[in-house]
Structures are given as structure tokens and as C-alpha cells.
Amino acid sequence: MGQTLDQAADVLDPLVRGLAGAKVAVLGHMRPDGDCIGSQTALCRILTALGADARCVNRHRVPPNLVAYAEGVRYDTEEGFARRDGEVAVAVDCADLSRIGSHLTDPFGDLAGNIDHHVSNNGFAKVNAVVEDAAATCHVLAHAARAKGWPVDAATAASLYLGIVTDTGSFRFRSTSPEVLEVAADLIRRGASPSLTTERVFESESPGKFLLVREFLAGMRLVEDGRVAVGEIPRDLYARTGTSKEDKEGLVDFPRSIRGVDIAVLLEEGADGVKGSLRAKNPELRLDLLAAKLNGGGHRLAAGFNCLGATLAGDRERILAAVVAHLRERAPR
Numbered sequence: 423m424g425q426t427l428d429q430a431a432d433v434l435d436p437l438v439r440g441l442a443g444a445k446v447a448v449l450g451h452m453r454p455d456g457d458c459i460g461s462q463t464a465l466c467r468i469l470t471a472l473g474a475d476a477r478c479v480n481r482h483r484v485p486p487n488l489v490a491y492a493e494g495v496r497y498d499t500e501e502g503f504a505r506r507d508g509e510v511a512v513a514v515d516c517a518d519l520s521r522i523g524s525h526l527t528d529p530f531g532d533l534a535g536n537i538d539h540h541v542s543n544n545g546f547a548k549v550n551a552v553v554e555d556a557a558a559t560c561h562v563l564a565h566a567a568r569a570k571g572w573p574v575d576a577a578t579a580a581s582l583y584l585g586i587v588t589d590t591g592s593f594r595f596r597s598t599s600p601e602v603l604e605v606a607a608d609l610i611r612r613g614a615s616p617s618l619t620t621e622r623v624f625e626s627e628s629p630g631k632f633l634l635v636r637e638f639l640a641g642m643r644l645v646e647d648g649r650v651a652v653g654e655i656p657r658d659l660y661a662r663t664g665t666s667k668e669d670k671e672g673l674v675d676f677p678r679s680i681r682g683v684d685i686a687v688l689l690e691e692g693a694d695g696v697k698g699s700l701r702a703k704n705p706e707l708r709l710d711l712l713a714a715k716l717n718g719g720g721h722r723l724a725a726g727f728n729c730l731g732a733t734l735a736g737d738r739e740r741i742l743a744a745v746v747a748h749l750r751e752r753a754p755r
């Protein structure tokens with residue numbers, strides 16, 4: 423799957439306009455991030471403005487620092503979820519159906535749409551708009567909105583801007599192209615606020631987050647001659663610091679930011695296993711392929727995996743060995 427932004431807009435325009443009058447569930451991935459919430463709420467508003475009866479549905483709630491972006495939009499979680507009569511579903515920012523959860527996807531059968539930018543997306547819906555080169559799913563949507571004249575009010579612009587800011591690391595990552603900045607400029611003209619976004623998203627941390635970061639940094643270590651940096655979230659850390667999984671956002675940037683580190687690894691231990699986040703600066707390292715070896719997927723520079731039944735004590739060395747072997751294979755020194 424690989425479309426350009428223009429091709430995606432051409433495919434999306436008849437889908438989005440064709441949903442006027444229909445009941446639509448805009449599905450996002452579990453544990454939603456800024457791009458997921460941004461694209462869910464933006465598409466929901468656009469569909470509503472075009473005459474659809476749309477709502478957002480996600481396994482998990484809106485993270486507290488992103489609640490403002492869902493204001494005025496119906497957002498339902500898995501609890502008590504039921505498909506409405508005749509309702510169709512469109513997925514945003516989901517590499518595959520498992521990221522949404524079968525409880526939410528099964529009632530729909532085939533999904534009507536799939537809007538995404540993950541390189542591993544296999545095109546699971548009837549209409550697929552997957553732009554691997556896009557900086558964010560919100561980038562795909564913002565480009566289509568501009569190209570096709572979809573209604574974008576200030577709240578929609580703020581949501582689209584949110585996804586672009588978070589997925590580009592505040593316009594720092596490789597995906598930050600002139601085109602991304604032009605789309606972002608257009609969203610600011612339509613009412614998105616860079617300073618308000620920063621304040622809401624990056625400067626609204628809980629006091630517990632500070633304790634979490636302190637412990638996370640204390641446990642960080644370098645392996646493979648400093649080419650791999652690893653940080654861990656042991657099973658009891660959230661409880662000890664009064665935080666939750668939602669506070670994990672941004673932690674992986676610490677190992678990523680060290681000079682000489684090729685691959686940053688965040689290992690999070692939960693009741694059902696160890697989840698991993700991978701980050702790199704060189705796309706040749708193909709973290710999507712590394713994650714696939716560990717039951718995961720994602721992008722070349724940012725990927726994740728899930729080792730079911732694993733523990734940090736029992737499996738960290740095995741996981742790190744896989745990371746190191748991949749690094750040596752892709753970029754020997």
C-alpha cells in the first residue's frame with residue numbers, strides 16, 4: 423500500500439461525501455495518542471458538517487491532556503458499546519484491525535474506510551487511504567480537506583494540528599516537510615493555536631509524571647557500545663508514582679535523545695506481558711521489521727511490539743538481543 427496525499431484525497435472525497443445521511447463510527451487505536459484523537463475528532467466533525475450522524479469510538483478514554491479536542495463530539499468507549507442500526511465504520515491511524523480491538527470491529531464486518539500512514543498497513547477496509555510518506559493521519563486528512571474543500575472549523579483545525587504536532591515531535595522529526603508546514607500554516611489560519619496546543623499537550627503533566635520520569639531516568643542504561651539505549655517501566659511503577667499508562671507519552675524521547683544512540687527502547691511491563699516502543703533516527707534501520715520479529719509493527723523510525731506472557735526479569739535480555747542482532751544486521755559498525 424502506498425498512495426500519495428493527492429491520491430488519498432481522491433479516494434477519500436467520495437467516501438466522506440457519500441456518508442452524508444449515514445450513521446458512522448470513527449474508530450481509533452486503543453491507548454489513543456495525539457494523532458489518533460486528532461484524526462478521530464477531526465473526521466467526526468467533518469462528517470457531521472457534511473450531514474452524517476458520526477461519533478468517535480475507542481476502546482479507551484481520551485487521555486486527560488487531550489480532552490479539549492473532543493469537546494462537542496460524541497466519544498464512546500468499549501464499555502456498553504453497541505453498533506447502531508445500519509452504522510458503518512471508518513478506522514483512522516490504525517495499522518491493522520487488532521489495534522482497534524475485535525469487540526469494536528467484529529460488529530461491523532468489513533470496515534468502510536481505513537485512513538492511515540503506517541508502512542505496515544495492509545489495506546483492511548473497502549476504501550483505503552494509506553500514505554506512508556505522510557507525517558500523520560491528521561496530515562492525510564488535512565491535505566484532503568484542503569484539496570477537496572471539506573468544512574474545517576476552528577475546532578477541526580485544532581484537532582488536525584494536534585495530530586501533526588504530536589506525530590512530528592513538534593516539527594522536529596524527519597517527516598517535517600515543507601508540505602507539512604504549509605498544511606500546518608493553513609490550519610493555524612483556520613483557528614489552530616500553536617501555543618495553546620503546546621500548553622495543553624506538553625505542559626499539563628501531573629505531579630506524578632515527574633516522579634515517573636525521575637525513576638525512569640534512574641534506570642536507563644546503554645548497551646552495544648552506546649548504540650542502544652533502554653528504559654524500563656516495571657509493573658509497579660505507575661502505582662508507586664500515582665500515574666497511569668497515559669503518562670508514558672514522551673518517555674521514549676529520553677533514550678532517543680542521547681548522542682550515538684541508534685535505537686531507543688522503552689520496555690513496559692504489564693499484567694499480560696512486556697510491551698515495547700522502538701525509536702530511531704535512521705530510516706535504514708527499519709524498526710517496522712524489527713518490531714515484526716517481536717509480534718509488532720509500525721513505521722521505519724517508530725514501532726512497537728507486544729511480548730505476551732513476558733516479564734522484564736525473564737525476557738529483557740532476549741528482547742535486547744533481538745534489538746542488537748537487528749542493529750548489527752542493518753547497520754554494522
Ligand SMILES: [Mn+2]
Pocket residue numbers: 457458515539558559589
Ligand atoms: Mn499517527
